[in-house]
Amino acid sequence: MTDRLTITRLTFDEVLVPARPGVVNSVSLPKPLHMLPVGGKPSWSTQFDQLSKLVLRLELANGVIGVGEFYRGHVWTTVAEIAESLLGADLSALSLNHLPLPLCREYDGFECAIWDAYARTLGVPMNKLLGGRARDKVEVSAWSSHRTVDEVGPWTREYQKLGYGCIKFKADLEDDAPGLSAAIARHAPRMKVIYDPNQRWENMGYAKPIVRELEKVGNTLLLEDPIPKWMVLDYAELRRFTSIPVTQHVALPYVYQGQRVHDVINLLNHNAVDGFNFNAGFAKFQQMDAIASAAGMCCFHGSEIDLGILEAMYLHQAVAAPSCMWPSDIFGRMIREHDLLQRPLRIDPPYAYVPDGPGLGVQLDEGALERYRIRQTVIG
Numbered sequence: 191m192t193d194r195l196t197i198t199r200l201t202f203d204e205v206l207v208p209a210r211p212g213v214v215n216s217v218s219l220p221k222p223l224h225m226l227p228v229g230g231k232p233s234w235s236t237q238f239d240q241l242s243k244l245v246l247r248l249e250l251a252n253g254v255i256g257v258g259e260f261y262r263g264h265v266w267t268t269v270a271e272i273a274e275s276l277l278g279a280d281l282s283a284l285s286l287n288h289l290p291l292p293l294c295r296e297y298d299g300f301e302c303a304i305w306d307a308y309a310r311t312l313g314v315p316m317n318k319l320l321g322g323r324a325r326d327k328v329e330v331s332a333w334s335s336h337r338t339v340d341e342v343g344p345w346t347r348e349y350q351k352l353g354y355g356c357i358k359f360k361a362d363l364e365d366d367a368p369g370l371s372a373a374i375a376r377h378a379p380r381m382k383v384i385y386d387p388n389q390r391w392e393n394m395g396y397a398k399p400i401v402r403e404l405e406k407v408g409n410t411l412l413l414e415d416p417i418p419k420w421m422v423l424d425y426a427e428l429r430r431f432t433s434i435p436v437t438q439h440v441a442l443p444y445v446y447q448g449q450r451v452h453d454v455i456n457l458l459n460h461n462a463v464d465g466f467n468f469n470a471g472f473a474k475f476q477q478m479d480a481i482a483s484a485a486g487m488c489c490f491h492g493s494e495i496d497l498g499i500l501e502a503m504y505l506h507q508a509v510a511a512p513s514c515m516w517p518s519d520i521f522g523r524m525i526r527e528h529d530l531l532q533r534p535l536r537i538d539p540p541y542a543y544v545p546d547g548p549g550l551g552v553q554l555d556e557g558a559l560e561r562y563r564i565r566q567t568v569i570g
Contacts, residue, residue: 194252195281195311199570200273200303201247205562207497207526209239214525219336223360223495225388226446228263238262238495242564244269245499245530245554248303249570250281256307257554259499260299261443268296273569276300281308286319287473295443298471302503302550305472310549316503317544320476320510327541328508331384331517332357333495333525339369343377350378353539356411356517357381362390368403375409382411384517386439391416394424401432410434412490412516414467419447425462435464439492440478442470454481465516467492472507479511490516497522498529502550505535509544518542528558 214237215221224236241262248256260269272291284290286305291297309316317323332349334342337359346357357374361367367385374381385404391397397416404410414437417424429436440453451474457463458481468478469492482489491508493501501520508514520542523529532553536543545551 193280194250195308196251197248197276197279197281197570198251199249199568200277201249202269202273202567202569203245203247203559203563204242204565204567205245205497205530205559206242206564207239207528207530207562209495209525210527213334214239215335216338216341218338221336221360221362223335224263226263226444239526243497244299245497245559246299246303247554248307250307250311252311254307254310256303256305256310256549257499257552258299258301258303258306259497259503261295261494261496261500264296264299265294268292268294269299270567270569272296272300277570281311293445295445298443301471301473302499306549313548315544315546315548316472316506316550317510320472320506323509323544324512324514325509327543328491328505328514328520329355329517329540330520330537330542332539333519333521334358335360336362336365337370339366339373342370343373346374346378346381349539350381355380355382355540356384358384358386358519361385361387363392363396367400368407371404371407371409375407381409383409384412384414385410385416386414387416389415389418393417393421394428397428398431401428401434405433412437412465415439419449419453422457422460422462425457426460429462429464436462437465437467438463439467439469441467441492442474443494451477451481454478458485458487463487465489467519469493472503475507475511479513482513483511487513488515489513491518491520493519493522495522495525497526498531498535498552499550501529501535502531502545502552505542505544506550528555528562530555530558530562
């Protein structure tokens, strides 16, 4: 049994899958969304679909292949060195909760493939390794980046017609968030809104007037990261100031920003948030969900506008997480040209459903992979 679980080969396909024309933002508001520096470029200088992604196929001696997907902006030297260290490793000798990998943005891509290979070997769906389903389906939101007030109402109405009950928008201080909400209320009166300024409302002096106007409109479901994350005491004050639930995105792939599981505990200790947006691999997401659940808090699952493998991972996590009650960010397929899956994830708005079958329950579309591939590297 042990020899059969040895990692014998790792195949990496680097792909570039663009967004569909017009779906990201208004033509007049082409603001890059990638928050992290890229090479020599500063933060907020690169649009997300200009960055390649890695798809990993991790093969075991028993013939089972686990798949993983990396977040955008991977560092190839890190990927290659980790892959070399895993070659020949025996999955039965590893702790899935404590893999021998460095803390880095590339961690979750490897973890996903390892867990998928292990679950496929056992013949069980991934959520079984997480304790099984807490629900049968996951509520999901629609999404857009920055939109003009004139365009946002009709745009949102189309998502409401599809069955979505919530839409998430990016918003900085140049955006008229109350004006956007008022237009949405006129054109799509049943639609709730999540605003994600990505910390760009700067401070309480800017945030409070915006929040008061949003309260008057009345359709804001959540505020996510309205001000910089380090302002924990201001988050606590903002939470007391407004009836709109205030959340922070605890995203462990943002190692560059120092985000860790203990941020959840710190926010709870300061009564700073009403809930969370969580992003992490299987083990750490489950850990954060356990903390939120014990505290009686809700969360939703975050994303980076990903392809099908990561979104399948998110669904397995969300369906097994008791705290994951708010609409999750699982909308990559409606934004990108392709999800690289043979069979797309089932999304019947406002719900998404976990794929059937062992592991993640998805299979790669080889034709799509070849179409979007820009590089392939095999180790082993």
